[in-house]
Amino acid sequence: MNAANEHGTRDPQGVPDGSAARDAVSAWGGPDTRDTAGLPDVHHGIDVLRVFCAPDGRYGNELGVVRDGSRVPEQADRQALAAKLGFSETVFVDDPERGAVDIYTPSTRLRFAGYPCVGAAWLLDVPELVTAAGVVEAHQDGEFSWIVARADWAAERSLRRYASAAEVEALAVPPAGEWIYAWAWEDEAAGRVRARGFPGRGDGITEDEATGAAALQLTHELGRALNITQGRGSQLLTAPGPDDFIELGGRVTFPRQPSLV
Structure with a gap:
Protein backbone atom coordinates (compact mmCIF):
# COMPACT_ATOMS: atom_id res chain seq x y z
CA MET A 1 0.00 0.00 0.00
CA ASN A 2 1.29 3.46 -0.83
CA ALA A 3 2.23 6.02 1.76
CA ALA A 4 -0.48 8.35 3.07
CA ASN A 5 -0.12 12.01 3.93
CA GLU A 6 -1.45 13.80 7.01
CA HIS A 7 -4.95 13.92 5.52
CA GLY A 8 -5.04 10.16 4.93
CA THR A 9 -4.75 10.41 1.15
CA ARG A 10 -1.99 8.64 -0.73
CA ASP A 11 1.07 10.79 -1.32
CA PRO A 12 3.33 10.32 -4.36
CA GLN A 13 6.15 11.96 -2.40
CA GLY A 14 5.91 9.17 0.19
CA VAL A 15 7.48 6.53 -2.03
CA PRO A 16 11.19 6.10 -1.35
CA ASP A 17 13.71 6.63 -4.14
CA GLY A 18 14.83 3.36 -5.67
CA SER A 19 11.62 1.52 -4.74
CA ALA A 20 9.71 -0.55 -7.27
CA ALA A 21 6.78 1.85 -7.04
CA ARG A 22 8.98 4.87 -7.75
CA ASP A 23 10.55 3.04 -10.69
CA ALA A 24 7.10 2.23 -12.04
CA VAL A 25 6.12 5.90 -11.89
CA SER A 26 9.33 6.92 -13.67
CA ALA A 27 8.67 4.36 -16.39
CA TRP A 28 5.47 6.09 -17.39
CA GLY A 29 7.31 8.41 -19.74
CA GLY A 30 7.89 12.13 -20.09
CA PRO A 31 6.09 15.03 -18.44
CA ASP A 32 2.53 15.98 -19.28
CA THR A 33 2.45 19.32 -21.11
CA ARG A 34 -1.28 19.89 -21.43
CA ASP A 35 -2.38 23.47 -22.05
CA THR A 36 -4.44 24.92 -19.19
CA ALA A 37 -3.99 28.61 -20.00
CA GLY A 38 -6.86 30.73 -18.71
CA LEU A 39 -8.04 28.10 -16.23
CA PRO A 40 -7.69 28.11 -12.43
CA ASP A 41 -4.16 27.37 -11.21
CA VAL A 42 -4.24 23.76 -10.05
CA HIS A 43 -0.76 22.88 -11.31
CA HIS A 44 0.35 21.23 -8.08
CA GLY A 45 -2.97 19.65 -7.19
CA LEU A 63 -7.59 9.27 -14.60
CA GLY A 64 -7.01 12.89 -13.61
CA VAL A 65 -7.75 13.74 -9.96
CA VAL A 66 -7.94 17.35 -8.78
CA ARG A 67 -7.36 16.87 -5.06
CA ASP A 68 -8.68 20.28 -3.98
CA GLY A 69 -11.93 20.82 -5.85
CA SER A 70 -12.51 24.13 -4.05
CA ARG A 71 -9.86 25.65 -6.32
CA VAL A 72 -12.17 25.00 -9.28
CA PRO A 73 -15.62 25.59 -7.75
CA GLU A 74 -17.64 26.37 -10.89
CA GLN A 75 -19.00 23.54 -13.03
CA ALA A 76 -18.16 25.41 -16.22
CA ASP A 77 -14.51 25.73 -15.15
CA ARG A 78 -14.39 22.08 -14.14
CA GLN A 79 -15.75 21.07 -17.52
CA ALA A 80 -13.22 23.28 -19.29
CA LEU A 81 -10.33 21.84 -17.26
CA ALA A 82 -11.48 18.27 -17.92
CA ALA A 83 -11.57 19.06 -21.64
CA LYS A 84 -8.08 20.56 -21.50
CA LEU A 85 -6.65 17.60 -19.60
CA TYR A 104 -16.37 14.92 -15.76
CA THR A 105 -15.55 13.57 -19.20
CA PRO A 106 -14.03 16.06 -21.68
CA SER A 107 -17.58 16.98 -22.73
CA THR A 108 -20.05 16.25 -19.93
CA ARG A 109 -20.59 15.88 -16.18
CA LEU A 110 -21.43 12.39 -14.91
CA ARG A 111 -23.53 11.43 -11.90
CA PHE A 112 -21.40 8.31 -11.49
CA ALA A 113 -18.61 6.49 -13.30
CA GLY A 114 -16.82 3.27 -12.42
CA TYR A 115 -13.12 3.74 -13.02
CA PRO A 116 -13.01 7.26 -11.50
CA CYS A 117 -14.59 5.90 -8.32
CA VAL A 118 -12.20 2.95 -8.11
CA GLY A 119 -9.24 5.29 -8.61
CA ALA A 120 -10.47 8.03 -6.27
CA ALA A 121 -11.29 5.54 -3.51
CA TRP A 122 -7.77 4.14 -3.78
CA LEU A 123 -6.15 7.57 -3.77
CA LEU A 124 -8.21 9.00 -0.90
CA ASP A 125 -8.16 5.73 1.07
CA VAL A 126 -11.74 6.20 2.29
CA PRO A 127 -14.52 3.68 3.09
CA GLU A 128 -17.01 5.38 0.79
CA LEU A 129 -17.40 8.01 -1.90
CA VAL A 130 -20.26 10.47 -2.23
CA THR A 131 -21.29 10.93 -5.87
CA ALA A 132 -24.24 12.70 -7.47
CA ALA A 133 -25.85 9.27 -8.01
CA GLY A 134 -25.43 7.97 -4.47
CA GLN A 140 -9.02 -2.33 -0.41
CA ASP A 141 -8.21 -6.03 -0.64
CA GLY A 142 -4.57 -6.74 -1.27
CA GLU A 143 -3.60 -5.38 -4.67
CA PHE A 144 -7.21 -4.60 -5.62
CA SER A 145 -9.31 -1.51 -5.01
CA TRP A 146 -13.05 -2.24 -4.85
CA ILE A 147 -16.25 -0.23 -4.95
CA VAL A 148 -19.90 -1.27 -4.61
CA ALA A 149 -22.38 0.47 -6.90
CA ARG A 150 -25.50 -0.01 -9.03
CA ALA A 151 -25.53 -0.50 -12.78
CA ASP A 152 -28.47 1.89 -13.18
CA TRP A 153 -26.34 4.76 -11.85
CA ALA A 154 -24.25 4.61 -15.03
CA ALA A 155 -24.84 6.55 -18.23
CA GLU A 156 -26.75 4.66 -20.90
CA ARG A 157 -24.78 2.66 -23.47
CA SER A 158 -25.29 -0.17 -25.93
CA LEU A 159 -23.89 -3.58 -24.93
CA ARG A 160 -23.11 -5.51 -28.13
CA ARG A 161 -22.17 -9.15 -28.00
CA TYR A 162 -19.88 -10.67 -30.63
CA ALA A 163 -19.21 -14.30 -31.45
CA SER A 164 -15.54 -14.31 -30.48
CA ALA A 165 -12.82 -12.33 -28.78
CA ALA A 166 -11.04 -12.10 -32.14
CA GLU A 167 -14.03 -10.26 -33.61
CA VAL A 168 -13.96 -7.75 -30.76
CA GLU A 169 -10.23 -7.20 -31.19
CA ALA A 170 -10.63 -6.64 -34.94
CA LEU A 171 -13.31 -3.95 -34.62
CA ALA A 172 -12.68 -0.54 -36.13
CA VAL A 173 -13.68 2.50 -34.09
CA PRO A 174 -17.31 3.21 -35.03
CA PRO A 175 -18.61 6.67 -35.98
CA ALA A 176 -19.52 8.98 -33.11
CA GLY A 177 -23.10 9.13 -31.92
CA GLU A 178 -23.59 6.12 -29.64
CA TRP A 179 -21.74 4.70 -26.61
CA ILE A 180 -20.94 1.10 -27.64
CA TYR A 181 -19.51 -1.58 -25.36
CA ALA A 182 -18.44 -4.50 -27.54
CA TRP A 183 -17.86 -7.81 -25.81
CA ALA A 184 -17.47 -11.55 -26.33
CA TRP A 185 -16.82 -14.56 -24.17
CA GLU A 186 -13.20 -15.70 -23.97
CA ASP A 187 -14.18 -18.50 -21.60
CA GLU A 188 -17.86 -18.49 -20.65
CA ALA A 189 -17.55 -21.22 -18.03
CA ALA A 190 -14.84 -19.22 -16.24
CA GLY A 191 -16.63 -15.88 -16.69
CA ARG A 192 -13.81 -14.41 -18.77
CA VAL A 193 -14.83 -11.63 -21.17
CA ARG A 194 -13.00 -9.71 -23.91
CA ALA A 195 -14.30 -6.17 -24.35
CA ARG A 196 -13.70 -2.79 -25.94
CA GLY A 197 -15.47 0.50 -25.26
CA PHE A 198 -16.29 3.26 -27.76
CA PRO A 199 -17.79 6.37 -26.06
CA GLY A 200 -18.92 7.97 -29.33
CA ARG A 201 -19.26 11.44 -27.78
CA GLY A 202 -17.12 13.20 -30.35
CA ASP A 203 -14.92 14.73 -27.64
CA GLY A 204 -11.60 13.17 -28.63
CA ILE A 205 -11.98 9.93 -26.65
CA THR A 206 -12.57 7.46 -29.46
CA GLU A 207 -11.89 4.35 -27.36
CA ASP A 208 -12.01 3.89 -23.60
CA GLU A 209 -9.20 1.72 -22.27
CA ALA A 210 -11.20 0.46 -19.26
CA THR A 211 -14.85 1.21 -18.46
CA GLY A 212 -16.06 0.32 -14.98
CA ALA A 213 -19.64 1.48 -15.54
CA ALA A 214 -20.00 -0.75 -18.60
CA ALA A 215 -18.59 -3.67 -16.60
CA LEU A 216 -21.31 -3.06 -14.00
CA GLN A 217 -23.98 -2.99 -16.70
CA LEU A 218 -22.75 -6.19 -18.32
CA THR A 219 -22.57 -7.92 -14.93
CA HIS A 220 -26.13 -6.83 -14.19
CA GLU A 221 -27.33 -8.12 -17.57
CA LEU A 222 -25.58 -11.50 -17.25
CA GLY A 223 -26.17 -11.91 -13.52
CA ARG A 224 -22.75 -13.38 -12.75
CA ALA A 225 -19.22 -12.50 -11.72
CA LEU A 226 -16.91 -11.49 -14.55
CA ASN A 227 -13.20 -11.19 -15.26
CA ILE A 228 -12.98 -8.66 -18.10
CA THR A 229 -10.02 -7.83 -20.29
CA GLN A 230 -10.64 -4.51 -22.03
CA GLY A 231 -8.69 -2.35 -24.45
CA ARG A 232 -5.01 -3.21 -24.78
CA GLY A 233 -5.05 -5.44 -21.71
CA SER A 234 -6.72 -3.73 -18.74
CA GLN A 235 -8.38 -6.04 -16.19
CA LEU A 236 -11.71 -5.43 -14.43
CA LEU A 237 -13.32 -7.78 -11.90
CA THR A 238 -17.00 -7.79 -10.90
CA ALA A 239 -19.30 -9.73 -8.60
CA PRO A 240 -23.08 -9.30 -8.17
CA GLY A 241 -24.35 -8.57 -4.68
CA PRO A 242 -27.73 -8.13 -2.97
CA ASP A 243 -30.30 -5.49 -3.95
CA ASP A 244 -28.79 -4.98 -7.43
CA PHE A 245 -25.50 -3.72 -6.04
CA ILE A 246 -22.34 -4.98 -7.75
CA GLU A 247 -18.72 -5.10 -6.64
CA LEU A 248 -16.22 -3.67 -9.11
CA GLY A 249 -12.49 -3.93 -8.58
CA GLY A 250 -9.08 -3.62 -10.13
CA ARG A 251 -5.50 -2.52 -9.67
CA VAL A 252 -4.50 1.14 -9.49
CA THR A 253 -0.98 2.35 -10.17
CA PHE A 254 0.80 4.93 -8.06
CA PRO A 255 -0.10 8.54 -8.96
CA ARG A 256 2.08 11.07 -10.63
CA GLN A 257 1.56 14.81 -10.99
CA PRO A 258 1.39 16.19 -14.53
CA SER A 259 3.49 19.16 -15.51
CA LEU A 260 0.91 21.60 -16.82
CA VAL A 261 2.13 24.59 -18.80
Missing part, protein backbone atom coordinates in the same frame (compact mmCIF):
# COMPACT_ATOMS: atom_id res chain seq x y z
CA ILE A 46 -3.57 17.13 -9.97
CA ASP A 47 -2.62 13.46 -9.76
CA VAL A 48 -2.74 11.04 -12.65
CA LEU A 49 -3.61 7.42 -11.92
CA ARG A 50 -3.98 4.37 -14.09
CA VAL A 51 -7.00 2.34 -13.09
CA PHE A 52 -7.73 -1.34 -13.88
CA CYS A 53 -4.13 -2.23 -14.68
CA ALA A 54 -3.08 -5.67 -15.85
CA PRO A 55 -1.36 -8.03 -13.37
CA ASP A 56 2.05 -6.80 -14.56
CA GLY A 57 1.08 -3.16 -13.92
CA ARG A 58 0.67 -2.18 -17.56
CA TYR A 59 -2.32 -0.63 -19.27
CA GLY A 60 -5.21 0.77 -17.22
CA ASN A 61 -7.24 3.89 -17.98
CA GLU A 62 -5.63 7.22 -17.12
CA GLY A 86 -8.21 15.24 -22.12
CA PHE A 87 -8.50 12.13 -19.96
CA SER A 88 -11.49 9.85 -20.38
CA GLU A 89 -12.60 11.22 -17.02
CA THR A 90 -11.38 13.73 -14.43
CA VAL A 91 -12.41 13.73 -10.77
CA PHE A 92 -12.69 16.82 -8.57
CA VAL A 93 -12.43 16.04 -4.85
CA ASP A 94 -14.79 18.32 -2.93
CA ASP A 95 -14.27 16.75 0.50
CA PRO A 96 -11.45 14.21 0.92
CA GLU A 97 -12.58 13.09 4.37
CA ARG A 98 -16.18 12.39 3.28
CA GLY A 99 -15.06 11.16 -0.13
CA ALA A 100 -17.25 13.69 -1.97
CA VAL A 101 -16.32 13.74 -5.66
CA ASP A 102 -17.52 15.31 -8.91
CA ILE A 103 -16.81 13.53 -12.23
CA VAL A 135 -23.00 6.71 -1.84
CA VAL A 136 -20.41 4.27 -3.20
CA GLU A 137 -18.90 1.87 -0.67
CA ALA A 138 -15.18 1.22 -1.09
CA HIS A 139 -12.50 -1.05 0.32
Whole structure:
Protein backbone atom coordinates (compact mmCIF):
# COMPACT_ATOMS: atom_id res chain seq x y z
CA MET A 1 0.00 0.00 0.00
CA ASN A 2 1.29 3.46 -0.83
CA ALA A 3 2.23 6.02 1.76
CA ALA A 4 -0.48 8.35 3.07
CA ASN A 5 -0.12 12.01 3.93
CA GLU A 6 -1.45 13.80 7.01
CA HIS A 7 -4.95 13.92 5.52
CA GLY A 8 -5.04 10.16 4.93
CA THR A 9 -4.75 10.41 1.15
CA ARG A 10 -1.99 8.64 -0.73
CA ASP A 11 1.07 10.79 -1.32
CA PRO A 12 3.33 10.32 -4.36
CA GLN A 13 6.15 11.96 -2.40
CA GLY A 14 5.91 9.17 0.19
CA VAL A 15 7.48 6.53 -2.03
CA PRO A 16 11.19 6.10 -1.35
CA ASP A 17 13.71 6.63 -4.14
CA GLY A 18 14.83 3.36 -5.67
CA SER A 19 11.62 1.52 -4.74
CA ALA A 20 9.71 -0.55 -7.27
CA ALA A 21 6.78 1.85 -7.04
CA ARG A 22 8.98 4.87 -7.75
CA ASP A 23 10.55 3.04 -10.69
CA ALA A 24 7.10 2.23 -12.04
CA VAL A 25 6.12 5.90 -11.89
CA SER A 26 9.33 6.92 -13.67
CA ALA A 27 8.67 4.36 -16.39
CA TRP A 28 5.47 6.09 -17.39
CA GLY A 29 7.31 8.41 -19.74
CA GLY A 30 7.89 12.13 -20.09
CA PRO A 31 6.09 15.03 -18.44
CA ASP A 32 2.53 15.98 -19.28
CA THR A 33 2.45 19.32 -21.11
CA ARG A 34 -1.28 19.89 -21.43
CA ASP A 35 -2.38 23.47 -22.05
CA THR A 36 -4.44 24.92 -19.19
CA ALA A 37 -3.99 28.61 -20.00
CA GLY A 38 -6.86 30.73 -18.71
CA LEU A 39 -8.04 28.10 -16.23
CA PRO A 40 -7.69 28.11 -12.43
CA ASP A 41 -4.16 27.37 -11.21
CA VAL A 42 -4.24 23.76 -10.05
CA HIS A 43 -0.76 22.88 -11.31
CA HIS A 44 0.35 21.23 -8.08
CA GLY A 45 -2.97 19.65 -7.19
CA ILE A 46 -3.57 17.13 -9.97
CA ASP A 47 -2.62 13.46 -9.76
CA VAL A 48 -2.74 11.04 -12.65
CA LEU A 49 -3.61 7.42 -11.92
CA ARG A 50 -3.98 4.37 -14.09
CA VAL A 51 -7.00 2.34 -13.09
CA PHE A 52 -7.73 -1.34 -13.88
CA CYS A 53 -4.13 -2.23 -14.68
CA ALA A 54 -3.08 -5.67 -15.85
CA PRO A 55 -1.36 -8.03 -13.37
CA ASP A 56 2.05 -6.80 -14.56
CA GLY A 57 1.08 -3.16 -13.92
CA ARG A 58 0.67 -2.18 -17.56
CA TYR A 59 -2.32 -0.63 -19.27
CA GLY A 60 -5.21 0.77 -17.22
CA ASN A 61 -7.24 3.89 -17.98
CA GLU A 62 -5.63 7.22 -17.12
CA LEU A 63 -7.59 9.27 -14.60
CA GLY A 64 -7.01 12.89 -13.61
CA VAL A 65 -7.75 13.74 -9.96
CA VAL A 66 -7.94 17.35 -8.78
CA ARG A 67 -7.36 16.87 -5.06
CA ASP A 68 -8.68 20.28 -3.98
CA GLY A 69 -11.93 20.82 -5.85
CA SER A 70 -12.51 24.13 -4.05
CA ARG A 71 -9.86 25.65 -6.32
CA VAL A 72 -12.17 25.00 -9.28
CA PRO A 73 -15.62 25.59 -7.75
CA GLU A 74 -17.64 26.37 -10.89
CA GLN A 75 -19.00 23.54 -13.03
CA ALA A 76 -18.16 25.41 -16.22
CA ASP A 77 -14.51 25.73 -15.15
CA ARG A 78 -14.39 22.08 -14.14
CA GLN A 79 -15.75 21.07 -17.52
CA ALA A 80 -13.22 23.28 -19.29
CA LEU A 81 -10.33 21.84 -17.26
CA ALA A 82 -11.48 18.27 -17.92
CA ALA A 83 -11.57 19.06 -21.64
CA LYS A 84 -8.08 20.56 -21.50
CA LEU A 85 -6.65 17.60 -19.60
CA GLY A 86 -8.21 15.24 -22.12
CA PHE A 87 -8.50 12.13 -19.96
CA SER A 88 -11.49 9.85 -20.38
CA GLU A 89 -12.60 11.22 -17.02
CA THR A 90 -11.38 13.73 -14.43
CA VAL A 91 -12.41 13.73 -10.77
CA PHE A 92 -12.69 16.82 -8.57
CA VAL A 93 -12.43 16.04 -4.85
CA ASP A 94 -14.79 18.32 -2.93
CA ASP A 95 -14.27 16.75 0.50
CA PRO A 96 -11.45 14.21 0.92
CA GLU A 97 -12.58 13.09 4.37
CA ARG A 98 -16.18 12.39 3.28
CA GLY A 99 -15.06 11.16 -0.13
CA ALA A 100 -17.25 13.69 -1.97
CA VAL A 101 -16.32 13.74 -5.66
CA ASP A 102 -17.52 15.31 -8.91
CA ILE A 103 -16.81 13.53 -12.23
CA TYR A 104 -16.37 14.92 -15.76
CA THR A 105 -15.55 13.57 -19.20
CA PRO A 106 -14.03 16.06 -21.68
CA SER A 107 -17.58 16.98 -22.73
CA THR A 108 -20.05 16.25 -19.93
CA ARG A 109 -20.59 15.88 -16.18
CA LEU A 110 -21.43 12.39 -14.91
CA ARG A 111 -23.53 11.43 -11.90
CA PHE A 112 -21.40 8.31 -11.49
CA ALA A 113 -18.61 6.49 -13.30
CA GLY A 114 -16.82 3.27 -12.42
CA TYR A 115 -13.12 3.74 -13.02
CA PRO A 116 -13.01 7.26 -11.50
CA CYS A 117 -14.59 5.90 -8.32
CA VAL A 118 -12.20 2.95 -8.11
CA GLY A 119 -9.24 5.29 -8.61
CA ALA A 120 -10.47 8.03 -6.27
CA ALA A 121 -11.29 5.54 -3.51
CA TRP A 122 -7.77 4.14 -3.78
CA LEU A 123 -6.15 7.57 -3.77
CA LEU A 124 -8.21 9.00 -0.90
CA ASP A 125 -8.16 5.73 1.07
CA VAL A 126 -11.74 6.20 2.29
CA PRO A 127 -14.52 3.68 3.09
CA GLU A 128 -17.01 5.38 0.79
CA LEU A 129 -17.40 8.01 -1.90
CA VAL A 130 -20.26 10.47 -2.23
CA THR A 131 -21.29 10.93 -5.87
CA ALA A 132 -24.24 12.70 -7.47
CA ALA A 133 -25.85 9.27 -8.01
CA GLY A 134 -25.43 7.97 -4.47
CA VAL A 135 -23.00 6.71 -1.84
CA VAL A 136 -20.41 4.27 -3.20
CA GLU A 137 -18.90 1.87 -0.67
CA ALA A 138 -15.18 1.22 -1.09
CA HIS A 139 -12.50 -1.05 0.32
CA GLN A 140 -9.02 -2.33 -0.41
CA ASP A 141 -8.21 -6.03 -0.64
CA GLY A 142 -4.57 -6.74 -1.27
CA GLU A 143 -3.60 -5.38 -4.67
CA PHE A 144 -7.21 -4.60 -5.62
CA SER A 145 -9.31 -1.51 -5.01
CA TRP A 146 -13.05 -2.24 -4.85
CA ILE A 147 -16.25 -0.23 -4.95
CA VAL A 148 -19.90 -1.27 -4.61
CA ALA A 149 -22.38 0.47 -6.90
CA ARG A 150 -25.50 -0.01 -9.03
CA ALA A 151 -25.53 -0.50 -12.78
CA ASP A 152 -28.47 1.89 -13.18
CA TRP A 153 -26.34 4.76 -11.85
CA ALA A 154 -24.25 4.61 -15.03
CA ALA A 155 -24.84 6.55 -18.23
CA GLU A 156 -26.75 4.66 -20.90
CA ARG A 157 -24.78 2.66 -23.47
CA SER A 158 -25.29 -0.17 -25.93
CA LEU A 159 -23.89 -3.58 -24.93
CA ARG A 160 -23.11 -5.51 -28.13
CA ARG A 161 -22.17 -9.15 -28.00
CA TYR A 162 -19.88 -10.67 -30.63
CA ALA A 163 -19.21 -14.30 -31.45
CA SER A 164 -15.54 -14.31 -30.48
CA ALA A 165 -12.82 -12.33 -28.78
CA ALA A 166 -11.04 -12.10 -32.14
CA GLU A 167 -14.03 -10.26 -33.61
CA VAL A 168 -13.96 -7.75 -30.76
CA GLU A 169 -10.23 -7.20 -31.19
CA ALA A 170 -10.63 -6.64 -34.94
CA LEU A 171 -13.31 -3.95 -34.62
CA ALA A 172 -12.68 -0.54 -36.13
CA VAL A 173 -13.68 2.50 -34.09
CA PRO A 174 -17.31 3.21 -35.03
CA PRO A 175 -18.61 6.67 -35.98
CA ALA A 176 -19.52 8.98 -33.11
CA GLY A 177 -23.10 9.13 -31.92
CA GLU A 178 -23.59 6.12 -29.64
CA TRP A 179 -21.74 4.70 -26.61
CA ILE A 180 -20.94 1.10 -27.64
CA TYR A 181 -19.51 -1.58 -25.36
CA ALA A 182 -18.44 -4.50 -27.54
CA TRP A 183 -17.86 -7.81 -25.81
CA ALA A 184 -17.47 -11.55 -26.33
CA TRP A 185 -16.82 -14.56 -24.17
CA GLU A 186 -13.20 -15.70 -23.97
CA ASP A 187 -14.18 -18.50 -21.60
CA GLU A 188 -17.86 -18.49 -20.65
CA ALA A 189 -17.55 -21.22 -18.03
CA ALA A 190 -14.84 -19.22 -16.24
CA GLY A 191 -16.63 -15.88 -16.69
CA ARG A 192 -13.81 -14.41 -18.77
CA VAL A 193 -14.83 -11.63 -21.17
CA ARG A 194 -13.00 -9.71 -23.91
CA ALA A 195 -14.30 -6.17 -24.35
CA ARG A 196 -13.70 -2.79 -25.94
CA GLY A 197 -15.47 0.50 -25.26
CA PHE A 198 -16.29 3.26 -27.76
CA PRO A 199 -17.79 6.37 -26.06
CA GLY A 200 -18.92 7.97 -29.33
CA ARG A 201 -19.26 11.44 -27.78
CA GLY A 202 -17.12 13.20 -30.35
CA ASP A 203 -14.92 14.73 -27.64
CA GLY A 204 -11.60 13.17 -28.63
CA ILE A 205 -11.98 9.93 -26.65
CA THR A 206 -12.57 7.46 -29.46
CA GLU A 207 -11.89 4.35 -27.36
CA ASP A 208 -12.01 3.89 -23.60
CA GLU A 209 -9.20 1.72 -22.27
CA ALA A 210 -11.20 0.46 -19.26
CA THR A 211 -14.85 1.21 -18.46
CA GLY A 212 -16.06 0.32 -14.98
CA ALA A 213 -19.64 1.48 -15.54
CA ALA A 214 -20.00 -0.75 -18.60
CA ALA A 215 -18.59 -3.67 -16.60
CA LEU A 216 -21.31 -3.06 -14.00
CA GLN A 217 -23.98 -2.99 -16.70
CA LEU A 218 -22.75 -6.19 -18.32
CA THR A 219 -22.57 -7.92 -14.93
CA HIS A 220 -26.13 -6.83 -14.19
CA GLU A 221 -27.33 -8.12 -17.57
CA LEU A 222 -25.58 -11.50 -17.25
CA GLY A 223 -26.17 -11.91 -13.52
CA ARG A 224 -22.75 -13.38 -12.75
CA ALA A 225 -19.22 -12.50 -11.72
CA LEU A 226 -16.91 -11.49 -14.55
CA ASN A 227 -13.20 -11.19 -15.26
CA ILE A 228 -12.98 -8.66 -18.10
CA THR A 229 -10.02 -7.83 -20.29
CA GLN A 230 -10.64 -4.51 -22.03
CA GLY A 231 -8.69 -2.35 -24.45
CA ARG A 232 -5.01 -3.21 -24.78
CA GLY A 233 -5.05 -5.44 -21.71
CA SER A 234 -6.72 -3.73 -18.74
CA GLN A 235 -8.38 -6.04 -16.19
CA LEU A 236 -11.71 -5.43 -14.43
CA LEU A 237 -13.32 -7.78 -11.90
CA THR A 238 -17.00 -7.79 -10.90
CA ALA A 239 -19.30 -9.73 -8.60
CA PRO A 240 -23.08 -9.30 -8.17
CA GLY A 241 -24.35 -8.57 -4.68
CA PRO A 242 -27.73 -8.13 -2.97
CA ASP A 243 -30.30 -5.49 -3.95
CA ASP A 244 -28.79 -4.98 -7.43
CA PHE A 245 -25.50 -3.72 -6.04
CA ILE A 246 -22.34 -4.98 -7.75
CA GLU A 247 -18.72 -5.10 -6.64
CA LEU A 248 -16.22 -3.67 -9.11
CA GLY A 249 -12.49 -3.93 -8.58
CA GLY A 250 -9.08 -3.62 -10.13
CA ARG A 251 -5.50 -2.52 -9.67
CA VAL A 252 -4.50 1.14 -9.49
CA THR A 253 -0.98 2.35 -10.17
CA PHE A 254 0.80 4.93 -8.06
CA PRO A 255 -0.10 8.54 -8.96
CA ARG A 256 2.08 11.07 -10.63
CA GLN A 257 1.56 14.81 -10.99
CA PRO A 258 1.39 16.19 -14.53
CA SER A 259 3.49 19.16 -15.51
CA LEU A 260 0.91 21.60 -16.82
CA VAL A 261 2.13 24.59 -18.80
